[in-house]
Amino acid sequence: MSTIQPETSLSNHLHDERAIPTEPMVDGTSVPPGEASADFLQLLTPDGHRTPNADYDPWVADVDVASLVRLYEDHVVVRRIDTEAMHLQRQGQLGLWAPLLGQEAAQIGSARSLRSDDFVFSSYRENAVAYCRGVDFTDLMRVWRGNSHSGWDPYEINMAIPSVIIGTQALHATGYAMGCQFDGGDQVAIAYFGDGATSQGDISEAMVFAARFQAPVVFFCQNNQWAISEPVERQARIAIANRAPGFGIPSIRVDGNDVLAVMAVTRRAIERARTGGGPTFIEAVTYRMGPHTTSDDPTRYRNKEELDEWSVKDPIKRLEAHLSSMGALTDEVRAEVQAKADSVAAEVRAGTLGLTDPESLSIFDHVLSTESSWLERQKSQYSAYLDMFEGGAR
Amino acid sequence: MTSRSGTVAEPVEASEPGAHGYRRPLTRADHVAMPNAQVMTYRQALNDTLRQEMIRDDKVFLIGEEIGVFEGSYKITAGLLAEFGPERVRDTPIAEEGFTGAAIGAAMLGYRPVVEIMTINFTLKAIDQIVNHAAKIHSMFGGQSSVPLVLRTPGGGGQQLAATHSQNLEVWYAHIPGLKVVAPSSPADAKALLLAAIRDNDPVIFLENLALYNTKGPVPDGDEAAEIGRAAVVRAGTDVTIVSYSRGVLTALEVAERFEAEGVSIEVVDLRSLRPLDRRSICASVMRTGRAVVFEDDWLTYGIGAELSATIAEGAFDYLDAPVRRVAAAEVPLPYAKPLELAAMPDADDLARAVRELLQDTRFRK
Numbered sequence: 070m071s072t073i074q075p076e077t078s079l080s081n082h083l084h085d086e087r088a089i090p091t092e093p094m095v096d097g098t099s100v101p102p103g104e105a106s107a108d109f110l111q112l113l114t115p116d117g118h119r120t121p122n123a124d125y126d127p128w129v130a131d132v133d134v135a136s137l138v139r140l141y142e143d144h145v146v147v148r149r150i151d152t153e154a155m156h157l158q159r160q161g162q163l164g165l166w167a168p169l170l171g172q173e174a175a176q177i178g179s180a181r182s183l184r185s186d187d188f189v190f191s192s193y194r195e196n197a198v199a200y201c202r203g204v205d206f207t208d209l210m211r212v213w214r215g216n217s218h219s220g221w222d223p224y225e226i227n228m229a230i231p232s233v234i235i236g237t238q239a240l241h242a243t244g245y246a247m248g249c250q251f252d253g254g255d256q257v258a259i260a261y262f263g264d265g266a267t268s269q270g271d272i273s274e275a276m277v278f279a280a281r282f283q284a285p286v287v288f289f290c291q292n293n294q295w296a297i298s299e300p301v302e303r304q305a306r307i308a309i310a311n312r313a314p315g316f317g318i319p320s321i322r323v324d325g326n327d328v329l330a331v332m333a334v335t336r337r338a339i340e341r342a343r344t345g346g347g348p349t350f351i352e353a354v355t356y357r358m359g360p361h362t363t364s365d366d367p368t369r370y371r372n373k374e375e376l377d378e379w380s381v382k383d384p385i386k387r388l389e390a391h392l393s394s395m396g397a398l399t400d401e402v403r404a405e406v407q408a409k410a411d412s413v414a415a416e417v418r419a420g421t422l423g424l425t426d427p428e429s430l431s432i433f434d435h436v437l438s439t440e441s442s443w444l445e446r447q448k449s450q451y452s453a454y455l456d457m458f459e460g461g462a463r
Numbered sequence: 464m465t466s467r468s469g470t471v472a473e474p475v476e477a478s479e480p481g482a483h484g485y486r487r488p489l490t491r492a493d494h495v496a497m498p499n500a501q502v503m504t505y506r507q508a509l510n511d512t513l514r515q516e517m518i519r520d521d522k523v524f525l526i527g528e529e530i531g532v533f534e535g536s537y538k539i540t541a542g543l544l545a546e547f548g549p550e551r552v553r554d555t556p557i558a559e560e561g562f563t564g565a566a567i568g569a570a571m572l573g574y575r576p577v578v579e580i581m582t583i584n585f586t587l588k589a590i591d592q593i594v595n596h597a598a599k600i601h602s603m604f605g606g607q608s609s610v611p612l613v614l615r616t617p618g619g620g621g622q623q624l625a626a627t628h629s630q631n632l633e634v635w636y637a638h639i640p641g642l643k644v645v646a647p648s649s650p651a652d653a654k655a656l657l658l659a660a661i662r663d664n665d666p667v668i669f670l671e672n673l674a675l676y677n678t679k680g681p682v683p684d685g686d687e688a689a690e691i692g693r694a695a696v697v698r699a700g701t702d703v704t705i706v707s708y709s710r711g712v713l714t715a716l717e718v719a720e721r722f723e724a725e726g727v728s729i730e731v732v733d734l735r736s737l738r739p740l741d742r743r744s745i746c747a748s749v750m751r752t753g754r755a756v757v758f759e760d761d762w763l764t765y766g767i768g769a770e771l772s773a774t775i776a777e778g779a780f781d782y783l784d785a786p787v788r789r790v791a792a793a794e795v796p797l798p799y800a801k802p803l804e805l806a807a808m809p810d811a812d813d814l815a816r817a818v819r820e821l822l823q824d825t826r827f828r829k
Contacts, residue, residue: 190568218603229571230604234595240564241596247565248572251524251550258568271591274561281556435606436640438664442692443739 109354110334111324115382117390125333132329134397140328141392142406143177144385147197149410150206153417154196154213158363162421164215167194171326171358174384175291176261177201178331179353182339183259188245189228190238191261194291198261202226206413207420216424236262236269239288243275246286246342257342259287265296267309276316276350283347287338288313290350291325293357298370313350325353326384356382429455500651500681508650508682509539509615509671512657513577515686517547520575523661526553526562527579536581537617537676559588563614567596570610575661583618583632583670590635597666598641613660617671619710619760620808624673626796629804631761636668637737637770643691644737646670648712650680652735655689662688670737672710694741696748700730702827703818704748706771707758708734711809715758718814726829727822737767745771746778753784754825756817760809763791784825788817 112120112129132140151168158166169176176197183189183201191198199209199221208220212231219230232238242260249256266272267290279286292309294301301309313320319341323334331353338349356379360367392398433448503511516523529536531544531554544552555562559580566576580586586593597610620629637644643665647653653671660667697712698719705715712733719729732748734741749755755775757768768789775787793807 188572217605219605219607222607223571223604224607229608230600232596234591237564237591237596240561240592241568241571244565244568244570245572246568248569248574251569251574252572270560271564274556274558274564277556277558278561278565282553435602435604437643438601438606438609441739443742 109322109324110330111327112330112333113324113327113387113391115326115387117387117392117394119329119391122333125330125337128333128336129329132332134392134395137388137392138397138402138406140177140181141385141388141398141402142409143181143197143201144173144328144388145406146410146413147173147177147200148385149414150200150417151196153414154210155359155363157210157418157421158213163210163213163363165362165364166213167196167362168357168359169194169196171356171379171383172291172293173197174328174388175289175325175331175353175355178328179259179261179289179335179351182332182335184256184339186227187257187259187339188242188249189259189261190242190245191228191231192235192238192263192266193231193233194263195231195261199228202228204228205420206417207424210417210421211424214421214424216427236266236271236275238262239266239272239275240278242286242288243279243282243284243348246279246284246348247282250282250285255285255343257285257287257339259289259339261289261291263296264290264292264294264301264304264309265299266290267312268296268304273316276313276318276348279348280317283345285342285345286348287335287342288318288348288350289335290352292352292354293325294355295357295361295367295371297361297365298367300371308352310350310352318348318350320350320352322352322354324382325355326382326387328384328388355384499684501684502679503650503682504676505647505650505653505671505678505680506537506539506676508653509657510541510543511682512654513540513543514546516577516658516661517543517551519686520661521551522573523575523577524551524553524569525577525579526555526566526569528555528557528559528562528581530554530579535579537671537673539615539671539676540579559585560592563589563592564596566612567592567600567610570612570666571600571608575611575613577613577615577661580614580616582624582628582673583616584628584630586614586616586632586636593636593642593666593668594639598639601665602641609664610666611664612666613657613663613669614666615657615669615671617673617676619672619674620792620797620804622673623799623801623804625799629797631759631792633668633670633737634761634765634767634770637740637767639738642666642668642738644668644670645689645691645735646672646709646737647735648675648697648707648709648733650678650682652689652695652733654682655687656691656735658686658688659691663691667691670709674710675713678713689735692736692739692741694735694744695733696730696744697733698729698731700728700752702728702730702752703754703756703821704730704732704745704752705756705758705814705818706732706734706745706748706775708737708767709760711758711760714809714811714814717811718818721811721815722818727818727827729818734767740770740774742774742778745774749775749779750782753782754821755779755783756788756790756814756821758790758809758814760792762794763789764794766791785821788821790814790817 154166157163180198180201211217211220223229239260242258246258310320310322323330530540531552534541566578618631645656647656707715715731757771759768772787
């Protein structure tokens with residue numbers, strides 16, 4: 070296959086004295102022919118130029134101009150929501166926010182490759198995936214406002230509540246996929262996690278199990294270069310995608326800021342899983358433009374030059390350039406997309422501000438799915454206590 | 464205003480058995496009296512019950528290491544691979560976090576996985592999946608997803624398996640809201656509680672014990688599941704209550720036999736479930752006898768016995784003639800050498816000594 074030179078994640082050393090020497094990357098040798106693991110797929114260059122690719126073009130042949138405009142709208146809306154959420158947090162309306170700024174293409178390209186009955190297991194940053202799955206953002210904000218552990222019905226949109234322990238969801242996805250396989254259905258599970266999570270045993274164990282049982286699961290790693298303050302080169306000595314072949318899982322590195330390339334590789338991986346070909350590991354090479362969450366300050370651990378370098382590769386700029394080159398990004402389209410983004414953001418804000426505190430007694434809800442006299446007893450004692458307050462304390 | 468909740472434990476209203484619709488606890492006699500009871504080992508009861516449930520419900524499957532071809536380290540799954548095939552008896556790579564996590568994912572799809580972890584010591588490799596996921600998914604998903612998973616695992620020392628393979632860590636799980644922890648002491652309960660655990664929609668830690676696998680007892684035919692959270696008075700008595708669970712119940716019964724010859728009547732309460740805990744049955748028994756000894760295989764400090772003592776202090780304080788006595792293991796990593804292991808583990812003599820001291824302290828006369 071034709072590829073651009075690998076953008077090795079080992080190339081950006083901020084701390085040269087600690088940097089690991091950049092040795093040639095080890096190729097995965099057990100990868101199926103035609104999909105070398107160290108390759109890096111890009112279909113749209115940062116300046117919006119479409120690079121032909123014989124292997125992957127067929128996977129996005131149906132993505133016409135109208136589809137690209139819809140994808141563009143996804144990007145703009147999701148970034149607008151992200152911005153609004155950052156503001157809401159800074160204004161004291163959210164407890165925390167984990168921004169996805171810069172990672173829109175990786176999330177949208179993959180999520181738009183799924184069927185509605187496929188199942189998503191994500192981390193806490195996959196807000197664009199949630200958007201694509203049709204999550205009501207007021208429900209999502211419920212979590213970040215500290216109002217509830219969860220918002221949406223996971224079985225209505227086929228997306229689990231995000232895991233806030235790093236990497237654990239990859240095992241749930243694998244087990245879910247083993248169940249789908251056992252059911253005889255053709256649904257696929259996808260696990261989203263970051264580069265940092267790949268250091269956790271859970272990810273390795275998930276790959277062991279997925280390979281052993283040829284589970285219909287896709288491991289979608291967004292390598293956003295930073296695990297809070299830990300750069301990827303201090304986590305991995307080789308490209309993360311290159312680990313998967315060691316487990317017997319084919320893998321590919323893709324430009325995570327290129328929605329078309331992400332879509333092509335995800336569709337291919339999903340199709341492989343759906344037709345009994347087992348798991349695939351995708352490393353979407355992207356960049357977290359913002360902080361890990363609103364509670365850290367990335368200027369303390371990384372420099373502006375790196376930010377500038379990645380800013381050039383921005384997924385939205387790239388899509389705009391591509392659409393413009395085809396004459397598809399008219400003022401009218403821009404205005405419509407912006408209007409939609411603003412209106413969604415306004416809904417998000419209104420929905421967030423409209424969230425009311427849950428009742429105190431609800432702490433006893435859903436501890437178990439079966440009845441518990443011990444919990445009922447605690448609840449009635451607490452209820453009696455609350456009743457002692459004038460005006461009620463609920 | 465918002466006020467702190469927290470749990471303020473209040474005295475348990477330990478009603479007399481039978482009052483307020485509270486069912487009389489089952490006794491060993493009830494078990495024996497059941498028609499069609501066959502005598503079999505604890506191991507066989509587990510094996511039969513797994514088979515029975517896999518036939519009844521095709522959503523039930525087994526997953527764990529060495530459970531298929533090898534039939535389990537303790538042969539609980541003997542014959543099941545041949546009968547049900549490798550998809551329903553899943554031999555896995557040696558990765559407890561891996562197969563426990565995968566089982567949780569399958570449970571979220573509607574399956575009823577029965578996970579075997581070779582010993583409770585190895586559950587530490589899976590503890591994040593158990594405590595942070597199995598126990599919390601129902602709550603954190605707002606009640607919209609459940610994890611109907613059973614995690615079978617044996618605990619217990621006495622087999623010369625040394626410090627890392629002989630622990631009694633069930634209290635770790637009994638501490639966690641969102642989990643249920645059951646610990647059968649008899650073959651009949653092994654069946655009845657396993658039926659209940661598999662059919663329960665919440666994650667259940669099913670504690671077995673290495674020393675119990677070869678014990679025999681009557682096991683009723685049929686399909687009757689136990690009620691999780693219900694203790695049993697397995698021996699009625701009037702002078703002293705011994706509260707225990709799992710292997711400890713057999714020790715308690717042995718001690719009760721010894722004292723019977725002296726005319727001391729000991730009541731033995733088998734917890735059967737560590738979470739939820741049947742506080743009423745415990746306190747009701749102590750109200751009848753006025754003396755309580757709690758007996759556990761785990762370590763004393765923060766152990767199951769600590770919770771039992773607190774429960775009795777809260778619920779039956781005025782009925783006690785003396786402080787509750789606790790008998791537990793020496794607080795050391797369990798030794799490897801047999802004589803040292805025996806020295807560290809609580810046994811019938813230790814329990815008998817505590818009972819005798821308690822009788823003396825209260826000037827017990829026949």
